[in-house]
Amino acid sequence: MSMKHDRKDSGLASAVAAAALIAALVSGCAVGPNYHRPSAPVPQRFKEAEGWKPAEPREAASGTDWWSVYDDATLDSLEKQIDISNQTLKQSEAQWREAVAVVAQARAGYFPTIGVAASGTRSGGPGASAESVGAGAAAAPISIPKNLFELEGTASWDLDLWGKIRRTVEGDIASARVSEADLAAARLSAQATLASDYIELRVTDEQQQLLDETVEAYKRSLQITENQYKVGVAAKTDVITAETQLEGAESQQIAVGVTRATLEHAIAVLIGKPPGDFTLPRAKLGTLVPVAPIGVPSALLERRPDIAAAERQMAAANAQIGVAIAAYFPDLTLNGSYGFANSVVSGLVTAPNNLWSFGGAATDTLLDFGARPAQVRQARAAYDAAVANYRQTVLAAFQQVEDELATLRILEQQVQVQEQTVKDANLAVQLTLNQYKAGTVAYTSVITAQTIALGDAQTLLTIRQNRLVASVTLIEALGGGWNAASLGTSTGTAAELAAKEAASPPQ
Numbered sequence: 001m002s003m004k005h006d007r008k009d010s011g012l013a014s015a016v017a018a019a020a021l022i023a024a025l026v027s028g029c030a031v032g033p034n035y036h037r038p039s040a041p042v043p044q045r046f047k048e049a050e051g052w053k054p055a056e057p058r059e060a061a062s063g064t065d066w067w068s069v070y071d072d073a074t075l076d077s078l079e080k081q082i083d084i085s086n087q088t089l090k091q092s093e094a095q096w097r098e099a100v101a102v103v104a105q106a107r108a109g110y111f112p113t114i115g116v117a118a119s120g121t122r123s124g125g126p127g128a129s130a131e132s133v134g135a136g137a138a139a140a141p142i143s144i145p146k147n148l149f150e151l152e153g154t155a156s157w158d159l160d161l162w163g164k165i166r167r168t169v170e171g172d173i174a175s176a177r178v179s180e181a182d183l184a185a186a187r188l189s190a191q192a193t194l195a196s197d198y199i200e201l202r203v204t205d206e207q208q209q210l211l212d213e214t215v216e217a218y219k220r221s222l223q224i225t226e227n228q229y230k231v232g233v234a235a236k237t238d239v240i241t242a243e244t245q246l247e248g249a250e251s252q253q254i255a256v257g258v259t260r261a262t263l264e265h266a267i268a269v270l271i272g273k274p275p276g277d278f279t280l281p282r283a284k285l286g287t288l289v290p291v292a293p294i295g296v297p298s299a300l301l302e303r304r305p306d307i308a309a310a311e312r313q314m315a316a317a318n319a320q321i322g323v324a325i326a327a328y329f330p331d332l333t334l335n336g337s338y339g340f341a342n343s344v345v346s347g348l349v350t351a352p353n354n355l356w357s358f359g360g361a362a363t364d365t366l367l368d369f370g371a372r373p374a375q376v377r378q379a380r381a382a383y384d385a386a387v388a389n390y391r392q393t394v395l396a397a398f399q400q401v402e403d404e405l406a407t408l409r410i411l412e413q414q415v416q417v418q419e420q421t422v423k424d425a426n427l428a429v430q431l432t433l434n435q436y437k438a439g440t441v442a443y444t445s446v447i448t449a450q451t452i453a454l455g456d457a458q459t460l461l462t463i464r465q466n467r468l469v470a471s472v473t474l475i476e477a478l479g480g481g482w483n484a485a486s487l488g489t490s491t492g493t494a495a496e497l498a499a500k501e502a503a504s505p506p507q
Contacts (some may be wrong), residue, residue: 030163031329032322035170035315038387040394043297048405054291066480067195069290074283075198078271082190083497084504085272089190092183093501096494099179103172109165112157112334120149120345149348152339152355159334164326171319174312177487181309184482184493188305192476194270196469201263202285203465204256207458209282211253214454218246221433221450225443228436238443245447249454289467291408292475297398303479304397308487310390317383324379327372330364397477404474411467418460425453 058069067079082089124145160166222242228234268278301307340353347353365372432449435441486492 029161030166030322031325032163032167033318035318037311038314038390040301040391041398042301042394043398046294046297046398046401046405048402048409049294054289054408056288056290057293058290059293060481065191066292066475067191069292069475070195071286072198074280075195078194078198078267079191081271082187082194083500086190086270087272089183089187089497090501092179092186093494093497096176096179096183097498099172099176103169103176106165106169106172109158109160109168112155115154116152117154117339118151120147122147147343148341149343149345150339150341151348152337152341154337155335157334159332161332162326162329164323164331167319167322167326171316171323173488174316174319177312178309178316180487180492180494181305181312181484183497184305185309187493187497188476188480188482190270191480192472194267195472197263197266197270199285199468199472200465201260201267201280202283203461203468204260204263205282206284207461208253208256208260210454210457210461211249211256215246215249215253218242218249218450221446222246224433224437233439234443241443241447245450285468287464289408289412289471291471292478294401294405294478297401300397300401300478301394302484303482304477305479305482305484305493307390307393307397308484310386310393311484312487314383314386314390317379317386321376321379321383324372324375327365327375330362333361333363335359335361400477401474404470404477407470408467408474411463411470415460415463415467418456418463422453422456422460425449425456429453 060066060068065076065079067075122145158165222239225234225238225242229236229239264278264280265275267280268275271278295303301311336356336358338354338356340348340350341355342348342353429446429449432441432445436443436446482493489495
């Protein structure tokens with residue numbers, strides 16, 4: 001009896017070894033096209049960068065974040081809160097973790113599924129096996145209830161002969177990288193939006209200061225006009241006109257508060273705080289417009305997370321072609337079990353109660369009325385769409401960089417002209433006011449000069465704001481210092497955010 005069971009166990013071991021050998025031999029076979037990154041339209045140079053040198057080119061110091069080029073402590077503090085508190089970023093990070101879990105599920109398909117089952121049954125009744133009681137013709141069949149207890153371990157293994165599982169894993173890994181690149185893009189977008197909102201808020205503070213000074217100047221003009229009227233050298237209309245101008249400036253002074261409050265609320269939401277609990281005191285912003293070094297156009301393919309996401313989408317779509325083609329081939333699964341069965345629980349797990357089985361199953365579809373060819377066509381079409389999306393994303397990226405380079409170049413020229421315009425307008429106000437005091441010009445000339453000066457000063461602030469926002473947008477268009485090589489690494493955006501999430505206190 002012992003030798004018999006030894007032969008059975010030896011046969012089972014040989015069968016398992018043979019199955020492992022078969023799996024190893026076919027592991028290199030995976031149907032479908034291997035992925036190669038398609039070409040994209042990449043220019044040799046940035047057209048708008050030629051003949052123009054940024055006034056203050058700066059790059060964030062090694063180990064620091066891109067917004068450090070603005071040298072603003074408040075902005076730096078706000079930007080660091082995005083990683084910890086921004087809810088949109090938390091959503092993207094959770095979606096990345098979901099994609100990583102999908103990869104782990106797919107990789108589990110490489111290995112056998114192992115399980116255990118235990119059962120106990122008691123059967124009887126007229127239909128059960130009967131035994132005779134008595135002798136001869138008088139014997140009467142009776143049903144004796146029987147017990148059966150089983151303990152069995154099972155294993156099932158899809159050999160993945162044609163690479164369906166491998167292509168699935170390949171696609172899921174690419175999809176996880178898409179999710180990680182999307183997370184990096186969401187993070188960069190939130191950082192750039194915060195920087196832009198902060199710049200606009202600070203420019204609004206300067207506009208508020210301008211209007212405060214303008215209101216004080218108009219009050220002095222009104223006082224001059226009233227004094228002129230009292231001594232009889234000015235008409236009542238001059239006083240009314242001065243009052244109207246002052247009231248108009250005061251109205252603008254009040255209206256600025258709406259813009260500032262809206263921007264402050266937007267910043268609060270970006271850093272994950274209720275707007276009612278967040279306040280930014282008024283302050284001035286630096287006048288310099290730092291611009292990050294541009295680099296060569298081809299580097300943009302690795303530095304922008306949206307381009308990296310589009311490229312990984314192509315890889316995922318390419319893998320799905322292999323999955324669809326694998327459906328043409330039979331699926332081979334190995335199944336085995338080993339266990340014990342007996343009518344009593346006592347002594348169940350002993351050699352005499354041993355039982356085992358081993359076998360394989362091959363399944364294939366003979367007729368599906370064109371379903372599989374349609375699935376392959378669908379997968380190839382999805383890949384073609386992903387290629388087109390990738391190339392369009394690259395084109396849009398180069399357009400954005402060229403747009404911001406042109407904006408900065410042109411606004412740099414405009415701000416120089418506008419600064420001189422403001423100086424001339426302020427001089428014109430002073431001269432016209434002196435002429436009015438001397439009685440050589442009408443008060444309407446003073447009103448006109450003051451209105452022009454205020455408009456020119458506001459235009460200069462708008463140009464400054466546009467230049468600073470354009471510099472932020474250019475840094476964002478250049479990837480903000482991000483690099484596709486960080487995908488799937490411990491230094492990547494996703495790993496960095498996960499570490500910060502783990503270190504942050506519960507909210």
